[in-house]
Amino acid sequence: MPWIDITYRFPAGVDGSHEAHVIAVGQTAGTWGPEWENRSGQIKSHLAQVQDVVRQPDGTSLGVVRFPLSNCPEGIGSLLTMVYGKYSLSGPARIVKMVLPGGWGIPSRFGIEGIRRLTGVEDRPLFMGIFKPSLGLSPSDHSRILEEAGMAGLDIIKDDEILPDLPECSALERLRACRPVLEKILKFRKSRGLREMLYAINLSGRADTLLELARRLVAEGANALLLNVLPYGFPVLEALASDPLVQVPLFVHPAFSGAISGSRDWGLDHSVTLGTLASAAGADAVLIPTHYGSLPFSQEEEGKVRDILWQKGVFPVPSAGVHPGVLPRVMGDYGKQAILNAGTGIMDHPGGVAQGVQAFYEALARHMNQQSFFLEDLPEGPLRKAVRKWGA
Amino acid sequence: MPWIDITYRFPAGVDGSHEAHVIAVGQTAGTWGPEWENRSGQIKSHLAQVQDVVRQPDGTSLGVVRFPLSNCPEGIGSLLTMVYGKYSLSGPARIVKMVLPGGWGIPSRFGIEGIRRLTGVEDRPLFMGIFKPSLGLSPSDHSRILEEAGMAGLDIIKDDEILPDLPECSALERLRACRPVLEKILKFRKSRGLREMLYAINLSGRADTLLELARRLVAEGANALLLNVLPYGFPVLEALASDPLVQVPLFVHPAFSGAISGSRDWGLDHSVTLGTLASAAGADAVLIPTHYGSLPFSQEEEGKVRDILWQKGVFPVPSAGVHPGVLPRVMGDYGKQAILNAGTGIMDHPGGVAQGVQAFYEALARHMNQQSFFLEDLPEGPLRKAVRKWGA
Numbered sequence: 001m002p003w004i005d006i007t008y009r010f011p012a013g014v015d016g017s018h019e020a021h022v023i024a025v026g027q028t029a030g031t032w033g034p035e036w037e038n039r040s041g042q043i044k045s046h047l048a049q050v051q052d053v054v055r056q057p058d059g060t061s062l063g064v065v066r067f068p069l070s071n072c073p074e075g076i077g078s079l080l081t082m083v084y085g086k087y088s089l090s091g092p093a094r095i096v097k098m099v100l101p102g103g104w105g106i107p108s109r110f111g112i113e114g115i116r117r118l119t120g121v122e123d124r125p126l127f128m129g130i131f132k133p134s135l136g137l138s139p140s141d142h143s144r145i146l147e148e149a150g151m152a153g154l155d156i157i158k159d160d161e162i163l164p165d166l167p168e169c170s171a172l173e174r175l176r177a178c179r180p181v182l183e184k185i186l187k188f189r190k191s192r193g194l195r196e197m198l199y200a201i202n203l204s205g206r207a208d209t210l211l212e213l214a215r216r217l218v219a220e221g222a223n224a225l226l227l228n229v230l231p232y233g234f235p236v237l238e239a240l241a242s243d244p245l246v247q248v249p250l251f252v253h254p255a256f257s258g259a260i261s262g263s264r265d266w267g268l269d270h271s272v273t274l275g276t277l278a279s280a281a282g283a284d285a286v287l288i289p290t291h292y293g294s295l296p297f298s299q300e301e302e303g304k305v306r307d308i309l310w311q312k313g314v315f316p317v318p319s320a321g322v323h324p325g326v327l328p329r330v331m332g333d334y335g336k337q338a339i340l341n342a343g344t345g346i347m348d349h350p351g352g353v354a355q356g357v358q359a360f361y362e363a364l365a366r367h368m369n370q371q372s373f374f375l376e377d378l379p380e381g382p383l384r385k386a387v388r389k390w391g392a
Numbered sequence: 393m394p395w396i397d398i399t400y401r402f403p404a405g406v407d408g409s410h411e412a413h414v415i416a417v418g419q420t421a422g423t424w425g426p427e428w429e430n431r432s433g434q435i436k437s438h439l440a441q442v443q444d445v446v447r448q449p450d451g452t453s454l455g456v457v458r459f460p461l462s463n464c465p466e467g468i469g470s471l472l473t474m475v476y477g478k479y480s481l482s483g484p485a486r487i488v489k490m491v492l493p494g495g496w497g498i499p500s501r502f503g504i505e506g507i508r509r510l511t512g513v514e515d516r517p518l519f520m521g522i523f524k525p526s527l528g529l530s531p532s533d534h535s536r537i538l539e540e541a542g543m544a545g546l547d548i549i550k551d552d553e554i555l556p557d558l559p560e561c562s563a564l565e566r567l568r569a570c571r572p573v574l575e576k577i578l579k580f581r582k583s584r585g586l587r588e589m590l591y592a593i594n595l596s597g598r599a600d601t602l603l604e605l606a607r608r609l610v611a612e613g614a615n616a617l618l619l620n621v622l623p624y625g626f627p628v629l630e631a632l633a634s635d636p637l638v639q640v641p642l643f644v645h646p647a648f649s650g651a652i653s654g655s656r657d658w659g660l661d662h663s664v665t666l667g668t669l670a671s672a673a674g675a676d677a678v679l680i681p682t683h684y685g686s687l688p689f690s691q692e693e694e695g696k697v698r699d700i701l702w703q704k705g706v707f708p709v710p711s712a713g714v715h716p717g718v719l720p721r722v723m724g725d726y727g728k729q730a731i732l733n734a735g736t737g738i739m740d741h742p743g744g745v746a747q748g749v750q751a752f753y754e755a756l757a758r759h760m761n762q763q764s765f766f767l768e769d770l771p772e773g774p775l776r777k778a779v780r781k782w783g784a
Contacts, residue, residue, distance in 0.1 A: 027554060032525040033740060043528030071527060071554070078556035078596045080623035081647045085553060088650025089687045089712075133424040135463060136435030161477060162419060162463070164470035204470045207599040208631035231472035233625020239600035255473045258480025263655030295481045320481075348425060 002069040004104075005051065006083045007097035011265045012059025017050070019093060020063035024048035027087050028071060046071055062096070069101055076105075076234035076277055084268070092265035098276045105280030106241045110249040111313035112337065115284060118223070118249065119155050120195030125336045126155040127360045128317065129353075130343035134160035139169055139177035145353060146178050149346065150185035150197045152357035156339060158226050159202035161253040171201050171213060172220065179221045200224035200251040207236050215245045224249045230256035230273065234281045241282020249284035251317070270301050275308030285315035285339060292329055293321025299333075306334065317341045324359040324383055325392030328367050350389055355382035394461040396496075397443065398475045399489035403657045404451025409442070411485060412455035416440035419479050420463060438463055454488070461493055468497075468626035468669055476660070484657035490668045497672030498633045502641040503705035504729065507676060510615070510641065511547050512587030517728045518547040519752045520709065521745075522735035526552035531561055531569035537745060538570050541738065542577035542589045544749035548731060550618050551594035553645040563593050563605060564612065571613045592616035592643040599628050607637045616641045622648035622665065626673045633674020641676040643709070662693050667700030677707035677731060684721055685713025691725075698726065709733045716751040716775055717784030720759045742781055747774035 008023065010016035025031065029046045036043060046068060053063040065083075072078045084095060108114070116122060129149050131142055149157055165171045178199055185197045201222050203210050210232065214225055229237045229252045240246050254274050260267040268277075270288075278286045288305045289297035297320075306316045316338050318330050323345030330340055340360065349356030359382035366373065366383070373392040378384040400415065402408035417423065421438045428435060438460060445455040457475075464471045476487060500506070508514060521541050523534055541549055557563045570591055577589045593614050595602050602624065606617055621629050621644045632638050646666050652659040662680075670678045680697045681689035689712075698708045708730050710722050715737030722732055732752065741748030751774035758765065758775065765784040770776040 028526070029528055030524060030526045030552070031736070031740075032528075035744075036525060036528075039525075039528055039530075039533065042530075043525050046527035070558070072556060073558065074556050074597050074601075077598075077602070077620065077624045078554070081556075081596075081620045082554050084651060085620065085623070085645075085647030086687075086712075088648050088654060089646065089681055089689065090650070091688060092654060132422060133428060133431075133435050134420070134422045135438035136421050136424075136428075136431055138431075138434075141431065160422070162470070162474050164464060164466050164473075166462070166465065204473075205466050205627070206469075206630040206634060207625065207627040208603060208635070209466075210469070210627060211600060228469065228473045228477065231477065231625070232469045232627050233599065233623070235597070235599040235602060235624050235628060238598040242598060243600070253477075254481065255477030256480055258482070259476060259659045260651050262480060262484060262658035266654035266658075267651045289481055295478075296483060297481065320478075344423070348423075352427075 002101060004067045004069055004072065004079070004101065005099040006065050006067065006095055008063045008065065009094045009096045010061045010063065011092050014091070016055070016061030016063045017053045020050040020053050020065055023087055024050050024065050027082055027085065028067065069104070075238050076281055094265055095268040095272055097269070098272050100276065100280055106238055106282035108279065108282055108284045108312065108314050109241065109247065110284040112315045113313060115249050115315055118196050119198060120189065120193065121155055123336065124364060125331065125334065126339040127153070127357065128156035128158065128339050128341040129154050129346040129357070130158055130160055130341070132160065132343055132347040134162050137169060139173040142174050143177040143181050146199065147181045147184070148353040149357055150181065151188055152354035153361060154197065154346070154357045156198040156200065156224065158200035158251060161202060161226065161228050161255045163202050164204035165213065171203070171217060175201055175217055175220055175222050182223070196223055198224040198249065200226040202226045210236060211239055211243065214240055215243065218246050218248055222248060224251060226251045226253060228253045228255040229278060229281070229283070230254070230260060234277055237278070237281040237283060250282065252278050252283040252286045254287055254289065271304035271308055275305040279309055279312035279314045283314055285317050287317045287319040287341060289320040290318045290322060290326070290330065292326060293319070295320045303333070310337065315339050323390040324363040324386040325373060325390055327360065327363040328373060331367055345390065349382065350385045351382055355385065358382040359386040394493065396459045396461055396464065396471070396493065397491040398457050398459065398487055400455045400457065401486045401488045402453045402455065403484050406483070408447070408453030408455045409445045412442040412445050412457055415479055416442050416457050419474055419477065420459065461496070467630050468673055486657055487660040487664055489661070490664050492668065492672055498630055498674035500671065500674055500676045500704065500706050501633065501639065502676040504707045505705060507641050507707055510588050511590060512581065512585065513547055515728065516756060517723065517726065518731040519545070519749065520548035520550065520731045520733040521546050521738040521749070522550055522552055522733070524552065524735055524739040526554050529561060531565040534566050535569040535573045538591065539573045539576070540745040541749055542573065543580055544746035545753060546589065546738070546749045548590040548592065548616070550592035550643060552735070553594060553618065553620050553647045555594050556596035557605065563595070563609060567593055567609055567612055567614050574615070588615055590616040590641065592618040594618045602628060603631055603635065606632055607635065610638050610640055614640060616643060618643045618645060620645045620647040621670060621673070621675070622646070622652060626669055629670070629673040629675060642674065644670045644675040644678045646679055646681065663696035663700055667697040671701055671704035671706045675706055677709050679709040679711040679733060681712040682710045682714060682718070682722065684718060685711070687712045695725070702729065707731050715782040716755040716778040717765060717782055719752065719755040720765060723759055737782065741774065742777045743774055747777065750774040751778040
């Protein structure tokens with residue numbers, strides 16, 4: 001269907017029906033005078049239509065406005081301008097759902113299937129870590145951490161999202177220091193029937209230099225990339241995901257998401273930005289705060305993002321406050337179709353990075369065997385140390 | 393000074409002092425264990441410092457956190473990730489001010505001075521219009537409107553911000569239809585001691601195709617461009633403003649600004665996004681909703697954006713609800729250092745587009761002569777028709 005359906009939530013006290021009509025006209029063709037009578041067929045074809053406005057028990061109203069797809073043939077930049085652009089300045093209204101036509105947007109080139117294929121991990125959740133401390137390490141510090149984590153079985157590692165292309169620890173130098181280690185880890189993984197370990201290098205810079213950096217990194221052997229899609233813009237992700245020279249999985253970080261989704265009455269739901277839009281822009285994996293983690297994120301919202309990503313074959317990456325003791329909860333929500341992402345939950349393990357990784361495997365085995373995670377039931381070893389530190 | 397000072401406002405009931413420390417550590421180096429003792433000097437050099445947290449009479453608190461410039465050498469994408477990224481997910485806090493070091497960012501290549509030089513308008517505010525209806529016109533419709541408006545003295549015209557690169561009315565075809573008309577208008581303007589009329593063509597697409605489109609348009613004679621900086625991202629503006637092949641004024645539209653600035657407790661003030669960041673990303677002119685216009689925008693916020701733009705030599709473009717009758721108010725706020733931007737306020741003038749433009753000149757003359765704008769005092773003519781329709 002050549003339509004884009006947007007659901008807006010208007011706060012109590014706002015005439016949702018009126019506002020939906022304001023949006024349908026004001027965010028498309030606008031008004032026109034009799035001098036355009038000869039063009040009116042063409043102009044009218046661009047108008048949006050109010051489908052439905054329903055008052056909710058809490059006084060808010062939900063209005064669905066249907067926009068012609070032809071108003072927005074290109075991508076998310078013009079989509080956001082159309083559905084929320086100038087109207088966003090006119091008063092509180094929140095986009096809680098977007099239904100894009102099948103085939104609209106840029107398909108993930110890897111997604112769940114591709115990341116499983118690259119890493120060779122078939123039948124379990126993947127484990128991902130984050131280089132810590134976030135800033136202040138040298139490229140060789142990165143390579144040392146990588147080696148320890150990778151030889152302990154970590155599947156994926158990423159830069160911290162705030163690590164930019166620092167002169168003393170540039171993205172290219174991090175890659176160069178880590179590339180030989182990734183080879184070594186590959187040999188180890190092959191001996192266990194696995195394939196590559198991925199290192200998602202954080203991208204930064206102006207749009208042009210960022211895209212150039214991505215190509216350069218991939219040309220020199222980067223096997224994954226990380227983008228803070230909200231500060232950089234969905235059009236930057238769309239460019240990466242369309243670039244024939246950037247054929248690696250794209251991991252998307254939700255940094256800055258609260259600026260757009262934090263308020264109840266303004267902006268867009270996380271499920272729209274991190275779910276619908278990130279997957280329509282070609283993300284292969286998207287980090288989602290867990291509802292029991294270090295950030296206040298609701299279970300409902302986490303579930304919505306997850307479901308939208310799954311539908312599009314994109315890997316959800318539960319993050320923030322993930323440590324070995326929460327593995328049963330993560331698997332309760334995601335089963336094996338997730339990438340568990342732990343920063344301090346691996347790097348700050350009392351026994352060191354390798355034990356931080358091992359604790360996750362131990363947790364997985366216990367969970368699969370339906371064994372208890374009570375501290376007193378745990379044998380000495382990495383998992384027990386983790387649960388003693390962070391709980392379960 | 394090699395620091396970036398960010399002022400956060402924390403809502404009443406939030407321990408601002410605690411939160412400021414969370415930001416200073418969590419958004420920089422994070423924590424690290426004894427195994428990094430040998431790196432601690434380097435790591436500590438990345439920590440931010442809490443400068444000041446002051447409780448306000450309304451219970452909110454204002455906290456200033458000082459970040460090392462060296463954490464963020466590249467631009468606004470990494471700046472936003474650092475100062476608000478993951479923290480934005482942790483609870484309400486709003487950035488109300490950013491102080492960037494002198495020289496940080498990308499200077500405007502035109503700004504007030506350059507746009508005055510290009511257009512030859514020295515001693516008065518500039519007048520700008522918007523092609524209307526927003527969607528549904530053909531390239532030749534654009535050229536007809538342009539001719540009427542330009543020969544009546546309009547200095548600048550822009551596409552509506554929601555007009556993307558439609559197949560039936562592409563940016564390039566709009567330019568090609570309008571370019572000969574701009575030449576004709578140039579001759580007319582020269583005869584009056586002026587120079588070029590500018591046509592700011594709206595950019596859209598993925599980051600890569602947008603940048604390519606901008607180069608193509610400029611190569612074919614475009615003399616200004618328009619960007620919806622918030623949906624596309626500041627890094628896209630930074631790329632345009634750094635591109636040696638895009639040597640034309642960049643007009644920035646605030647579409648989507650409410651998503652980030654609408655709520656009181658989340659996001660960033662308009663003065664930060666439309667003022668500090670737009671000018672640090674190389675904008676030459678920025679559209680600002682007027683406080684008496686069609687959008688609810690406070691006088692204080694409008695004034696803050698204006699002052700920041702002026703400081704950086706960037707042209708403020710008061711917009712939304714601008715018509716001839718409000719000229720005295722606009723000039724009360726901006727004097728002559730503004731570009732008055734009217735969409736329907738020109739295009740829907742009862743006497744047509746040319747009279748829509750003439751009404752602004754008539755308004756300017758009356759205002760300079762301190763004459764009344766009461767309907768009964770106005771002579772027959774374009775201004776009287778405008779004031780009868782829209783008031784004063």
